[in-house]
Amino acid sequence: MDAELKTLIDLQEVDQALSKLAFQISSSPAEIQTLQNELTAFVHACDGRKLSLAANQKERRELEAEVQGIRAKISRHKDQLYQVKTNEQYKAMLKEIEAEDANIRKVEDRILEKMVEAEQIDKSIREASSRLESEKKRVEEEVRKLESDRQAGERERDRLEEKRKSLVAGLSREVYLLYEKLARARNGTAVAEVRDGFCSACHVRLRPQAFNNVRSSGRLIACETCSRILYYVEPPPEENSRHEREASQQAAV
């Protein structure tokens, strides 16, 4: 294969690796931010549970005070029972006391609900705080890994950029400019392998003469469909003989 063509293939490989690395390096801060946001959300959720426990306790205290208030009223009314003058007044007072008793039972039911709810909240607080430690650890580890990956990516990028310089130095200016132009226009693929007679980038079959030129000429040949620079890799000998065997088998059928 032509030396310049070989260099172009290597250059394309380097460029594709560089563009993958650039993506990896640039997306790393956002990934770290996402992880930290997850942790913050978790901490907020824990705080939220603590707030709702405090609110629950406050409501319970208020309900308990309400019960005390009703009890005081009942005892006042019971005292007044002795002072009423008429039967009607007495009956009315008893009815009032009955209603107050029923009210106490209602409020006590609500206190019970609050207690059950507090138990659930308390349980979830304990579960969350034990999970919080492992969440912190997980986020720290993932952030550390992302940062070390990014650093490794940057080292690899620097190495590849050096390699790129030496590859470009081996190309004529004309060929390099052609490569750059094609790479820009063709989504990073300026050079394409011919496989089974097809351009592997645009998937159009080459005319037999064009295929022969790619196989045998030392020049750079462009795909007639997509303009990419074509190359052909001779299959290894055993592949060759397998192809031939298959071909002769097909001929026999």
Ligand SMILES: [Zn+2]
């Ligand atoms: Zn093509």
